[in-house]
Amino acid sequence: MAVKKTKLDEMETVFAALADQTRLRLLNLMRDEEVCVCFFTEVLNESQPKISRHLAYLRKAGLVDSRREGKWVHYGISDRLDPMARTVLDNVLEWLGSQEVMTREHEELVAACCSLDVPVTIARAPKPEALVEREEIARPKPEPEIETYLL
Amino acid sequence: MAVKKTKLDEMETVFAALADQTRLRLLNLMRDEEVCVCFFTEVLNESQPKISRHLAYLRKAGLVDSRREGKWVHYGISDRLDPMARTVLDNVLEWLGSQEVMTREHEELVAACCSLDVPVTIARAPKPEALVEREEIARPKPEPEIETYLL
DNA sequence: AATTCATATACGTATAAACATATATGTTAA
């Protein structure tokens, strides 16, 4: 016997999910696309259980979806949101994006994806595709050309 | 020694304020203009202390302002909101307005302002101006004409 | 000044939520 969830219930749920700074920071990082848990943990410099718990909260609230890829789990903003919730979430991301501190954290994520010198915890983790592409565009790898020349 | 409030703090505060159904219902009623506390209590059919407490929460969060007029106190949406918060709140009101239950509650407020047969608790309370004007436009009073005719 | 009316706040209780630490669970490699 499922309890019917009203729109007001949904509103309360969505705003409760947004009423926490750690969760806002998580949403900021996954603004462009899904991100692996280990990257959240690394960039936000928070404990793994804490990050995991907040991600679970966001998922239960319906704001994000998760996908497992072997040992790795990715979280991204849900593409099945109620239009109203989607609008509010867009507002949130814009508000976050207007803050230098949040912009900097997102840049740290980008840096973590592009840098070759990263902690072992994320060294082998699957990187967000869009950010990896940015790497290839911004920094063409010199190694392949050198090797080809030697051959 | 005031603690400096960051934008992330403000976001958390705003969304925490929105994360309660009673408070959402209150915002819905004051969407057009300020409303006297007694009308909130009457229309939402909730206890006075409960209403008062939630209004205080909204005021502390900066979403609403209050104004005393003798024995009566009016609450309305603040006109000094951060633009980002304002955008979110506008979308909240739109989300609320899309719900039949919320539309009906707002209509109850209008009815309470226009009806001549109301509980003594709000019979003498100052009515929201915009809604009163709507009364004059929508329902011209027949009594004044009858009285004038008798005279 | 006492009384009435309108609203704010106090008090006690129950529930929810955030957190650090510990541990369980799921996947992969050896």
Add this chain to the structure above:
DNA sequence: TTAACATATATGTTTATACGTATATGAATT
């Protein structure tokens, strides 16, 4: 099968929050 890696969940503690009931506070009337 065991061990390593990545993530989810359990546990105990602290803090915040919502609520009903009671009371205090502020304004107006008598």
